[in-house]
Amino acid sequence: MSSSSTTKLTLKLLIDTKIERVLFAEASKPVVDFLFNMLCLPIGNVVKLLNKNEMVGSLGNLYQSVENLNHNYMQSDHQTKDILLNPSAPIGSIEIFHLFPPLQKALRTSSGVSDFILTAELDDDEDQEEDEEYDDEEEEETEEDDEETIGGETLLYVCPKKCSYDVTCDKTTLCSRCKKPMNRETSCVGKKFDEEYLSINNGFVKDVVTFMVMDDLSIQPMPTLSGITILNKFNIKEMGTLQEMVVEFGVEEASGSKLLKASLQSKMVLTSVFIKKEY
Template identity: 35%
Template sequence: MEETNVSLKLLIDTKSQKVLFAEADKNFIDFLFHILALPVGTFIALLTKQGMVGSLGNIYESIENLSTTYLRPNVNKETLLKPKVQISGGSTVPGVPLLLPKVESSSTSSRNLYRCSSNYGHRYVADDSSAQCPSCQNYMNDKVNFVDPPSVTNAGSSSSEGGYVKGVITYMVMDDLVVKPMSTISSITVFNRFNVKDVSVLEEKVVDLGINEGMKLLKASIWSKSALTDVFLPMLKQEVQCESQ
C-alpha cells in the first residue's frame, strides 16, 4: 500500500447528529474495497482479540491456546493465525492508500513453491516442501520461483492509477458504507430518504484519515450500520472541545 493523503467531505445532519453521506475520491474507495481482500485471520490480528465485538476473537484465542497435541502433524498454527497472503494489512498493492498497519504474515518476503523431486516431470506444485507428490509419493522439495505479475505502472497500460476504481469521478459513501457514483440525483434521494426539509441543519466537514482512522473504520465495518457516524462524529466533537479550551 502507498502512503497517500486521504480525506473525506462529510455531510452531517446536525439535528439528528448523523452523517448522511461522504464525498470521497478514488483513494478512500480503494481502501474500503481493500478490506474485502483481508483474510479473517488478518483483520482479527489487526483489531486484536479485545477489539472484537463478536465471537471470532474467541476462535482466534482458542487456536492460540490449543496444544499442538490436538493438531494433525501437517497443521501449523501459524497458517491459521497468520495466514499466507499476498495482500495483507500493510503489504504492497499499487495505488491503495496505507491506512492499516502492517501485519506479520507466516509467509516470507517471497513466495516459495515446490515441485516433485523425481525426474518424471509430474505436474504438481506445493507451497510446503513436506508435501508428497500424488503420483510417486516423493517429497515436493524441488524449489521453483514464484513470479509476480507486472505492476500497473510496468504493464504498458495507459493508466497508472493502480488500486481498484477509476479516479475520474467523485464517489458517494453512505453512513453504512454503501458506495455509489456521486450525482445530484443521488444527493436529492438521500435528502428525501432521511426526510431532510431544512438544509440549514446540514453541515459540511472535511476530515483527514490516517492509520488510526483506518483501524476504526475497519472495526466499525464489521459491527456497525452507521460506520461514518460512529467513527467521525466523536472525533469532530473532540476537536471542537479542544478548540474551546
C-alpha cells in the same frame, strides 16, 4: 493527497447536526479502493483486531456494493470483482498500501503486490537483525546500482533492502516496511508504467466518477441528481441543520484500523469514527 508514509485520504461528509449523524460522504477512487480492500484482509488478522467481539456490522454492505456495482465502473480486468467477492489473498493499491500500519511482513500474491495489514507488531529482534544486515550490505548494493546498466527508461524505484514488493515513481518515498528510502532503480519490462498509470490504473474501481459512501458503508456512484433531490431522499426538513466537513485519515490517525473495526461492529461507521469518536 501526498505520497509515501504520509499518505492521507480525504472524505467530504454531509452531517445532520441535529441528530449528529453522517448522512453520506463523497469519496474518490482511492477511498473506495481502500474500503473495498478491507474485503481482502485475511480473517485471522481481523479476529486479532476484534479480539472477542462478534463480526457484525457493515462489511456485508461493502460486499453487496461490489456485487451491485456495474462492470462499467470497475477496472477492465474481468477478475476484479472475483478478487473482491472471492478473495484468496490480500491485494494492494499503490494509493492505499500506506493506510494500514506496517504491522506484519508483506503477504505475497500471485500478482506480486504486497499489502501491509492489521496484526500484532513486528518482532523487534527480527527487525533489528534485518537492519544490521541491511546496513552491512547497503554500501555494496549502492555501488552495484551505480555500475548497473538498465536497458530502456528507468521509471520505478524499489526498496534496496528488498523487504517488500512495492514500487514507486519517487525515489524519496519511504518503504512502508523498513522506512528506508526506496531509491533502488528498477526497470519495467512489457507495458510502460508512468505516474499516471500508477495513480489511476490500480486498485479496484476506475477513477471516472465520485462515489457516494453511506454511513453503513453502502457504496454507489454519486447520483446525477440535484442537491435538493438528494436531500429529499434523506427526508431533510431543516437545511440549517446540515454541515459539510472534510476529514483526513491515514496511518498516523489509525483511521484505517478504526474504520475496519467499526465496519464489523456498527451500522453507523462514518458517524462512529469521525463524529462520535467511538473508536
